[in-house]
Amino acid sequence: MSDQVQKKRAIILFNLGGPDSPEAVKPFLFNLFNDPAIISLPNPFRYLLAKLISSRRAPVAQEIYAHLGGKSPLLELTQDQANALQTSLNDSDNGFENRCFIAMRYWKPFANETAKQVKAWGADEMILLPLYPQFSTTTSGSSVKDWKEVCRDIDLSIPMKTACCYPTNPGFIDATADMVKEGYQRALDQNKGAPRLLFSAHGVPKAVITRRNDPYQSQIEKSAQAVVDKMAIPGLDWLVCYQSRVGPMEWIGPSTEEEIKRAGKDAVPLVIVPIAFVTEHSETLVELDIEYREIADHLKIPVYERVRTVCSHSKFIAGLANVIEETQSALDQNGVDTDSGQTRGWWCPDDHVCATAKQPG
Structure with missing residues (x-):
């Protein structure tokens, strides 16, 4: 078996996250509004405002989640997508052992926990896959920035590429x-x-x-x-x-x-x-x-x-697998993500929609 077949590829699925209990609603909201991608005020003003907003909105949000049994179904549904995508990737001859991991932005599992799991698994490469088909600095941009900071903190330094957007996949x-x-x-x-x-x-x-x-x-x-x-x-x-x-x-x-x-x-x-x-x-x-x-x-x-969301629809999962392979091709040809690419804005120009991001010139 070739060395390429032996390589471990971690697929990191990013999503918003959601509270897993009524008690988690307030800290979830605080994490959301304390994100500089959401509220761009400098600290301590952003921190104080996030405290105020999360305290005021928590009772209303708890009523909302009460309709859903007191918690968000987002993690379980994202795990279903991760399982389906992992099976699809490993059933194809792509030269990798693939494992899908989930990193939520505002509630568990957070990026630092997931990055430690990726490192412990011994991944050779990473593909970052935001579960947001359309790029925004408030969603994909925030998650990728957070992930890179965590990777630096734990010295997880392996080849990495981001699928920035796939609005017409x-x-x-x-x-x-x-x-x-x-x-x-x-x-x-x-x-x-x-x-x-x-x-x-x-x-x-x-x-x-x-x-x-x-x-x-x-x-x-x-x-x-x-x-x-x-x-x-x-x-x-x-x-x-x-x-x-x-x-x-x-x-x-x-x-x-x-x-x-x-x-x-x-x-x-x-x-x-x-x-x-x-x-x-x-x-x-x-x-x-x-x-x-x-x-x-x-x-x-x-x-x-x-109309229901696509969730684990077979065509959507096949589309995600295609996004992964296009992103892998960009990693092989153009090298890894750079911090400057992320902080300067990392998305497809209006006249060219593609699965993988290109850094601005």
Whole structure:
């Protein structure tokens, strides 16, 4: 057996994380708002503000998670994805022994715990895979930066490459289109008229897009357009909107809630598609399924159909495997990630969407 077959490749799956008990809600929120990628104030101001926000929001957030049994399902669903991806990679002849690890940003397992496991396993190379198809400094960027800092702290120094974004990856688009077609047909079957599709993504403050040159909004639009193109339904009524706004800052829009209200005025059926989330969590299971449904019911919207996230859909997992291999090719050809690439902004230019990041010139 060749040396290449013997090499161990660690695949690090990044996700947001979620509280695993009612008691974890407040510290989870603190970790979220204490992230400089979320609130860019210097310390001690960011720390104090994070303390204040997490204390005020904890009771409301605990009520939200009470609908989910007191905890987020995100870790279990991400573990299912990790297991499926690991099986897919090891079933193919890629020359590696692959093992998938999970690193959550704001709750357990944290990056430092996962990095120690990767080091103990004796990985020869690492591929970093954010479970965010569209890049943002607030999500993928924050997770990768945190991971690199942890690796320096524990002296985990092996070849490493990041899949920065994959907004139009065929597996992701095909899986999403399959599920949207099913939801669209369910709405049609109720004979209330042609539905309107709302591709709903988590919003960000407008300043994130304008001041950081963040490609998130552009890539959300690319993903939605690719799904619509794949569905190929003539005259389809659709648009992109954004949910989960918090705080007084101006956020990108239109908001999902505003678009639900507009659909009420237009008396059209709705099909809601979470386009930035690949696993179910509070923003889908509570915000979309309960809170926004109540608004739709109050407005007497004739149909409110919510499409599930792709989770471990076989086409999505195949798409992730493809992203890994494209990223591996970039690692082999172009070398490892550099800190300067990450801190200067690391994403695909608007005119070229690819699975792997290219450092700016």
